Amino acid sequence: MKKILSIVLFSFSTSLFAVMAYLGEITFTQANGSTFNGYLKGDEWFSWVEGGQGEIIIYNRKSRNYDLAVIKKINGVAELKSSGVRFSPSYYASSPSTSARANTIKNSLSAIWQRKRNEALE
Numbered sequence: 001m002k003k004i005l006s007i008v009l010f011s012f013s014t015s016l017f018a019v020m021a022y023l024g025e026i027t028f029t030q031a032n033g034s035t036f037n038g039y040l041k042g043d044e045w046f047s048w049v050e051g052g053q054g055e056i057i058i059y060n061r062k063s064r065n066y067d068l069a070v071i072k073k074i075n076g077v078a079e080l081k082s083s084g085v086r087f088s089p090s091y092y093a094s095s096p097s098t099s100a101r102a103n104t105i106k107n108s109l110s111a112i113w114q115r116k117r118n119e120a121l122e
Contacts, residue, residue: 028057031064036089038066041109046116048080048109056080056105057087068101071108077115078108 022040028049029035038049038057049057049066058069060082067082074081 028066030066030086034088036066036087042113043117045120046080046113051087051089053089054102054106055087056102056109058082060084069105071105071112078112080105080109080112 024039025037026040026049027035027037036051038051041048041050048069049059051057056069057066058080059065060067063084063086065086068085068087069080070083071078072081073079
């Protein structure tokens, strides 16, 4: 009985280890020294930045910039990837297509996030 109870409790506790991202506004710095404010979203398994106008932004390790994110299919699986276009709040605040693109990406984020969490816990 103790063994069964231990297994049940352990299986419930593994999902409690994920830590949510900081909820407040954060200042992010681009490689050229420019800054922008945004909100870190996600947890330790999967994260992204959301700009002030709802833009979905991801860090590009190669360029050390925060770029606009796109959804790409890799081996048939949707992934959030860098578009290669450096995010600049002054440019994207005036672009009407940005919010439409952000909404399309947001619709896929929860599915990607759930898959990343499940993969990490396997």
